[in-house]
Amino acid sequence: MFRSILKDDRGGQVMLSLLLVAGFLIPALNLLVPQGHFLHVETYTISLLGKYLTYALLAMAVDLVWGYLGILSLGHGAFFALGGYAMGMYLMRQVGDRGVYGDPLLPDFMVFLNWKELPWFWHGFDLFWFACLMVVLVPGVLAWVFGYLAFRSRVSGVYLSIMTQALTFALMLAFFRNEMGFGGNNGLTDFKEIIGFSLQAQSTRIGLFVATVIALMASYLVCRAVIASRLGKVAVATRDAESRVRFIGYNVDKFKLWIFVLSAVIAGIAGALYVPQVGIINPGEFAPLNSIEVVVWVALGGRATLFGAVVGALLINYAKSWFTIEFPEVWLFVLGSLFVLATIFLPKGVIGLFESIKKDRAEEKEATA
Known part of the structure; x- marks a missing residue:
């Protein structure tokens, strides 16, 4: 089945192969190569790479709706x-009486704010399977409600983009409020363990990295399967030409809705893998600027390729880490310049540039043959 999905996807085959190698090689270089050796990979580096891969997963989710459905989402x-x-709610419930205030039930921020009992929407988050279900269900349901109302009303183009941005801005303002019960401005942090394993342990860090690699590979295969299916063909x-598709009898709103929901679920999974590796989640993650930055990753890597979005996310986030250390005051200018330059000189992204070079070489060979 995988062969048919990846039959004409050379870039995807290369990316999956590299991810598979990285999933085995990087933990091996951490565990088997002694510290001080030039091949040794630090545990901190593994967590950093894991964070980059969660960003790559998010970028792929955006590319699914933007590249193949034409919806520029500024709210992913x-x-x-x-x-x-x-x-993060699951991880906070695992802290128990090891928090600063020693309350076995209430997280520290609730004790500080003088909450007397655990809010109803926190119940169940002491169970890992329930938290995993919510990771998928909450973004999926929100995307379904938003998409159903927007697509049914035939909202499209820049208006839909503005609405997605307004959605994430409204959520950011809501989560900043202490009364919401999500930690307010500080968010959720000071996590201890996940499913019984210490988050500070080397083995846990490696396990989270491998889980992120697997999630990225699996999500890519799912997205490719969707694109290769009838659903994907109708989406493209x-x-x-949306009006033509409607004219021949397809329920366009239904197709758009389900791909939008799938994309939101993938983004939610990316967020769930991000939090234990970074150690914090706060309302700043809702900031519209973050969603716009993801669009830059996709545009630079190559829209409507999926693996190009992964490449763009990894390249820009590595550059961001380097610039914020060496030249922190210029990073935002660099990011804006990258988007402008990519739009003008690389309309199909880095992947499109390589494909153009490959095509030119093939034409030259045919001309000289």
């Missing part, structure tokens, strides 16, 4: 943050 940061909060046709 909201789905990412909701998945992160769902996992809708992107290119």
Whole structure:
């Protein structure tokens, strides 16, 4: 089955192969190579790479709706943050009486704010399976409600983009409020363990990295399967000529809705994997700027390729880490410049540039043959 999905996807085959190698090689270089050796990979580096891969998963989710459906979503940061909060709530429940205030039931911020009992929406988050269900369900349901109302009303183009941005901004303002019960401005942090394993342990860090690699590979295969299916073909046709697709009898709103929901679920999973590796989730993750930044990753890597979004996310976030250390005051200018330059000189992204070079070489060979 995988062969048929990846038959004409050379870039995806290379990416999956590299991820598979990284999933085995990087933990091996951490565990088997002694510290001080130039091949040794630090545990901190593994967590950093894991964070980058969660960003790559988020970028792929955005590319699914933007590249193949034509919906420029500026609100996927909201789905990412909701998945992160769902996992963060589970991690907070695992702290128990090891918190600063020693309350076995209430998280520290609730004790500080003089809450007397655990809010109803926190119940169940002491169970890992329930938290995983919420990671998928909460972003998925929100995307379904939002998409159903927006697509049914035939909202599209820049208006839909503005609405997605307004959604994430509204959620950010709501989560900043202490009364919401999500930690307010400080968010959720000071996590101790996940499913019984210490988050500070080397083995746990490696396990989270491997889990992120597996999630990225599995999500890529799911997205490719969708694109190769009838659903994906109708989605691409809708992107290119929605009125024609409607005219021949397809329920365009239904197709758009389900792909939008799938994309939101993938973004939620990315957020859930992000939180235990970074150690914090706060309302800042809802910031509209974060969602716009994801669009830059996709545009630079290559829209409507999926693996290009992964490449763009990894390249820009590595550059961000380097610039914020060496030249922190210029990073935002660099990011804006990258988007402008990519739009003008690389309309198909880095992947599109390589494909153009490959095509030119093939034409030269045919001309000289």
